[in-house]
Amino acid sequence: SQKIEQNSEALNIQEGKTATLTCNYTNYSPAYLQWYRQDPGRGPVFLLLIRENEKEKRKERLKVTFDTTLKQSLFHITASQPADSATYLCALDEGNTGFQKLVFGTGTRLLVSP
Amino acid sequence: DTGVSQNPRHKITKRGQNVTFRCDPISEHNRLYWYRQTLGQGPEFLTYFQNEAQLEKSRLLSDRFSAERPKGSFSTLEIQRTEQGDSAMYLCASSARLAGDEQFFGPGTRLTVL
Numbered sequence: 001s002q003k004i005e006q007n008s009e010a011l012n013i014q015e016g017k018t019a020t021l022t023c024n025y026t027n028y029s030p031a032y033l034q035w036y037r038q039d040p041g042r043g044p045v046f047l048l049l050i051r052e053n054e055k056e057k058r059k060e061r062l063k064v065t066f067d068t069t070l071k072q073s074l075f076h077i078t079a080s081q082p083a084d085s086a087t088y089l090c091a092l093d094e095g096n097t098g099f100q101k102l103v104f105g106t107g108t109r110l111l112v113s114p
Numbered sequence: 115d116t117g118v119s120q121n122p123r124h125k126i127t128k129r130g131q132n133v134t135f136r137c138d139p140i141s142e143h144n145r146l147y148w149y150r151q152t153l154g155q156g157p158e159f160l161t162y163f164q165n166e167a168q169l170e171k172s173r174l175l176s177d178r179f180s181a182e183r184p185k186g187s188f189s190t191l192e193i194q195r196t197e198q199g200d201s202a203m204y205l206c207a208s209s210a211r212l213a214g215d216e217q218f219f220g221p222g223t224r225l226t227v228l
Contacts, residue, residue: 008154034216043118043205043219044157089156097170099145100209102217104156 002027006090006105013080014113021075021108023090028103030092033066033073038087038107047088048075080112116140118220120206126226127196134192135223139208146189147217148181149205150174157205163189196227 005024013019023033032051036044050057050066050073057064063076077084087107094101119138127133139146144165149157160179162170165186175181178196183189193200203224207217 004156036219041221041224043207043222045219046216049216091156094159099162099164099169100215100217101159101162101170102147102157103159106154106156 002094002103004028004090004092004103004105006088006108008106008108010109010111012111012113015081017080019077019080019084019110019112021088021110023073023075023105025071025092028071028092028095029068030095032093033064034091034102035062035064035073035075036089036091036104038089044089044104077110080110082112082114085110085112118206118208118218120204120220120223122223123221124224124226126228128228129196129198131196132192132194133196133225134190135204135206135225137189137191137206137220139187139189139206140210140218141187143208143210143218144186145209145211146183147207147209148189148191149207151203151205151222152201160191160204193225196225198227201225201227 003026034049035047038044048064050064061078065074087109089107091102091104146163148160151157163183178194181191203222205222207219209217
């Protein structure tokens, strides 16, 4: 069966450290993968998209890697800040639908302590 | 604010009642999506519109659910004869292009069925 897995346990780190979140998928062959941030009571906000032919992508303090052999994406936040505390969702296109039909992981909650 | 808006933000209803939610996408976006999100889970795809045409419906969308986008602008999602299992956050998103583009999410409508 098709699955997208993210660590359901919250990740607690100290301010200034690097947070690393994992997204694993099975039985998908996505052309790209997206990461979203979601704050409590709000809709997800797009952060980054990485394509299958890209190994790594960066945006300010964010870095995403995509390993299609391991079927895994890693999401890094360097020099983390308390304001980075949120739930982070990975999503990929289910494919073969003719439109962008996103399938989301369960999300990982990140807590950054001052 | 030119983002995606949803109304109402919260809805409490009794089992068996009908409810209707509205989504106003970003004005130039011709693609509109509805998702449902329960606690601790990522958003689950419900349905997709391209302009006024509803092109895809998830099997999650029972006969009690109906969505419309009459003029290719705003959309409504109606749930008839609500059940307690319908309690969730209903999210709307819009996008401008086909593949690989980010989806812009609204703040969601939280439905509680008593």
